[in-house]
Amino acid sequence: MGEQGTAQQALPAVDQFEAGWRDDEGEHRRPLADVVSVEFEAGLPVRGFPSYRGQRHFPGLYWSATTGGHVGFESWLERDHAMLLDFTPEVTGLLFAAAVAVLERRAGQAGGWWWTADR
Structure with missing residues (x-):
């Protein structure tokens, strides 16, 4: 059997992550x-929940007792x-599509990767 190769990469530091969110004051993007x-x-969804004929998922609104208002969802799941x-009981708030998590290399760093979740 040959030697198994494993890529040893340093885990990114917390200062390489950014969070983006939207509220009544607008859109924000700050270091994690x-x-x-x-x-x-307490924010607003970062995107809408479109609904159109023939789509393969079922978006809608769920009335939440926790928030006292509607919570948007993009699927039945x-x-x-x-x-x-x-x-x-431990949950004090709900909001789907609330934030964007961003991981990207800072300028001048070796290698290149960029990841954005929930955009």
């Missing part, structure tokens, strides 16, 4: 370490998660 106190559940979280 600076958003510890941000209440993302997300709706089911919202319902489960709504009945969990």
Whole structure:
């Protein structure tokens, strides 16, 4: 048997991540370490929940007792998660499509990667 190769890459430091979110004051993007106190559940979705004939998923609104208002969802799976979280006493807020997580190399660093979740 030959030697198994494993790529040993250093894990990115927390300062290489950014979080983006939207609220009544507009859109924000800050380093992850600076958003510890941000209440993302009080924000607005970063994108809409379009609905059109023939689409393969089922977006909609779920009325949440936790928030006292509607929570948007993009699929029945997300709706089911919202319902489960709504009945969990430790949960104090819900908001789907609330934030964007970004991981990217800073200028001048070796290699290149860029990742954005939930965009």
